[in-house]
Amino acid sequence: xxxxxxxxxxxxxxxxxxxxxxxxxxxxxxxxxxxxxxxxxxxxxxxxxxxxxxxxxxxxxxxxxxxxxxxxxxxxxxxxxxxxxxxxxxxxxxxxxxxxxxxxxxxxxxxxxxxxxxxxxxxxxxxxxxxxxxxxxxxxxxxxxxxxxxxxxxxxxxxxxxxxxxxxxxxxxxxxxxxxxxxxxxxxxxxxxxxxxx
Amino acid sequence: xxxxxxxxxxxxxxxxxxxxxxxxxxxxxxxxxxxxxxxxxxxxxxxxxxxxxxxxxxxxxxxxxxxxxxxxxxxxxxxxxxxxxxxxxxxxxxxxxxxxxxxxxxxxxxxxxxxxxxxxxxxxxxxxxxxxxxxxxxxxxxxxxxxxxxxxxxxxxxxxxxxxxxxxxxxxxxxxxxxxxxxxxxxxxxxxxxxxxx
Numbered sequence: 321x322x323x324x325x326x327x328x329x330x331x332x333x334x335x336x337x338x339x340x341x342x343x344x345x346x347x348x349x350x351x352x353x354x355x356x357x358x359x360x361x362x363x364x365x366x367x368x369x370x371x372x373x374x375x376x377x378x379x380x381x382x383x384x385x386x387x388x389x390x391x392x393x394x395x396x397x398x399x400x401x402x403x404x405x406x407x408x409x410x411x412x413x414x415x416x417x418x419x420x421x422x423x424x425x426x427x428x429x430x431x432x433x434x435x436x437x438x439x440x441x442x443x444x445x446x447x448x449x450x451x452x453x454x455x456x457x458x459x460x461x462x463x464x465x466x467x468x469x470x471x472x473x474x475x476x477x478x479x480x481x482x483x484x485x486x487x488x489x490x491x492x493x494x495x496x497x498x499x500x501x502x503x504x505x506x507x508x509x510x511x512x513x514x515x516x517x518x
Numbered sequence: 519x520x521x522x523x524x525x526x527x528x529x530x531x532x533x534x535x536x537x538x539x540x541x542x543x544x545x546x547x548x549x550x551x552x553x554x555x556x557x558x559x560x561x562x563x564x565x566x567x568x569x570x571x572x573x574x575x576x577x578x579x580x581x582x583x584x585x586x587x588x589x590x591x592x593x594x595x596x597x598x599x600x601x602x603x604x605x606x607x608x609x610x611x612x613x614x615x616x617x618x619x620x621x622x623x624x625x626x627x628x629x630x631x632x633x634x635x636x637x638x639x640x641x642x643x644x645x646x647x648x649x650x651x652x653x654x655x656x657x658x659x660x661x662x663x664x665x666x667x668x669x670x671x672x673x674x675x676x677x678x679x680x681x682x683x684x685x686x687x688x689x690x691x692x693x694x695x696x697x698x699x700x701x702x703x704x705x706x707x708x709x710x711x712x713x714x715x716x
Contacts, residue, residue, distance in 0.1 A: 340680045341665065454701050463716035467539065482538045484693045485704040485715055491689045495682045503652050506683040517683055518661035 327378035327393035333500045349377040363399040367431025368444045370395035375433035382437045393433045396499045398475035400426040414470035418461045425452045434508045443512050447501030449492030525576035525591035531698045547575040561597040565629025566642045568593035573631035580635040591631045594697045596673035598624040612668035616659045623650045632706045645699030647690030
């Protein structure tokens with residue numbers, strides 16, 4: 321197996337690879353995400369272009385270091401009715417976001433980009449997982465907000481932490497929910513780069 | 519919030535509580551699971567009865583120690599076409615199990631029992647999550663088996679480890695897949711024991 325470089329500083333993504341016993345190195349990229357977010361309003365297109373930019377950034381650095389590797393980059397957003405739901409600025413904002421997410425499924429969409437240091441081929445794909453909350457009262461939403469878990473989280477919640485208490489169901493890839501659609505990655509490596517990760 | 523006792527030595531279940539920032543104590547129970555498995559062939563009935571037995575066992579110990587607590591117990595099995603899929607005895611057996619699970623969704627069913635030390639009420643419920651594998655070749659199944667991950671696992675795979683590479687989708691509770699249906703637990707505590715866990 322070739323070396324794998326994960327172009328993401330997300331601890332959750334790293335944990336998925338570690339659990340799967342896949343050796344990898346982390347490369348932090350410097351992309352102006354806000355610029356992309358201003359220009360691209362389509363959620364799927366946005367995450368694919370962000371993943372693409374991160375992968376190309378890592379690819380350039382690896383070429384400068386003469387390091388051959390498979391590069392994987394990803395970006396995840398929360399989407400409801402075609403609109404991107406970002407992070408909350410304060411508790412009132414977190415309440416408005418969570419109130420919208422109660423009683424109606426929303427999607428976690430991850431864009432993934434896979435390439436190699438010396439291979440012009442780059443594959444862009446995405447995976448989408450639907451998430452359904454329990455029906456929460458306003459008081460329950462405020463109780464959750466008091467935990468502070470909403471801070472810095474797209475959609476103002478964290479599925480594997482306290483919010484697990486009110487995630488009724490998901491539909492789609494379970495690793496995608498944590499930020500890395502593993503079966504997509506497996507299939508891309510197999511079909512496009514002739515590598516079997518098992 | 520009352521003390522919570524988790525009547526399970528499963529590290530995965532404990533991790534779910536820890537991530538959700540729910541204080542709890544673990545109590546290991548001694549139940550003859552094989553006896554239940556011999557007598558009960560219905561998968562849902564089996565996991566509910568196993569959870570019930572674990573909860574009652576913990577309840578008895580807690581009463582002896584004069585410790586008031588909310589007790590939660592759970593048991594998870596893999597089910598395909600109404601039949602319980604157990605653990606594999608050897609690599610050939612693991613292959614036959616995984617071969618069956620490829621190309622057809624199966625269910626992870628968890629039985630949950632919730633009670634309190636000095637409360638005669640005990641609530642039994644279950645949650646079911648459907649899991650769909652990618653279509654794997656025989657060679658890919660054998661490659662996976664070589665990792666040894668099949669050992670000691672119901673269904674001969676571990677969804678959060680290497681098997682994440684070929685889990686195409688799940689449908690249902692994501693915490694249930696790891697052994698504890700958190701939204702069920704939340705609802706039972708709220709409706710039956712008047713406790714809000716948030």
